[in-house]
Amino acid sequence: MNEDEKQVRNDLLRVELDELLSSFDQQRERLEEVRSRLASTTVTVWSPDNLVRVDSNAAGIPFGVHFDPMAFKRSTPDKLARSTLEAVQTAARRAGEAAQHAIAPLQAMSAEVPDLPELIPGAPSVRELFASISGLPATEPPEALSEPIEEDDDQYYRNRSYLNPDR
Numbered sequence: 585m586n587e588d589e590k591q592v593r594n595d596l597l598r599v600e601l602d603e604l605l606s607s608f609d610q611q612r613e614r615l616e617e618v619r620s621r622l623a624s625t626t627v628t629v630w631s632p633d634n635l636v637r638v639d640s641n642a643a644g645i646p647f648g649v650h651f652d653p654m655a656f657k658r659s660t661p662d663k664l665a666r667s668t669l670e671a672v673q674t675a676a677r678r679a680g681e682a683a684q685h686a687i688a689p690l691q692a693m694s695a696e697v698p699d700l701p702e703l704i705p706g707a708p709s710v711r712e713l714f715a716s717i718s719g720l721p722a723t724e725p726p727e728a729l730s731e732p733i734e735e736d737d738d739q740y741y742r743n744r745s746y747l748n749p750d751r
Contacts, residue, residue, distance in 0.1 A: 608707075615713055623642070627678040636671045640678075649671075
């Protein structure tokens, strides 16, 4: 392979890598948007008898329980307990639905784009990030996701230092 061919191949590789890095940056931004949306997502559910209101976050964890002032006069402790349980369970289901709705665009996007580790050894897996917030069965996160990305590594790829034979 002559020098011109090497230069052409390097140029093509640079263009492809620039596109991948741009795609990764966009995915990271969208992921942060989804995380922010999920952090602010809440659901409010009333029990069928309207005696108990439950406020829940996107993970289905109640952060507020309100009893109607007449609840203790209109119900027994057992019925009130069942009403509370029903409201909590319904809130958890609706929170899960809201979370799935929030991450659906990311799941569709991730299926279309090659995952970074397939293209750049050692790069963080965007699919693993999506799976970790989607409620899918948990998998052990790769080391790259459990530690912050070092600036030196990031610059190494952005500056295309791996293409420099002197390094």
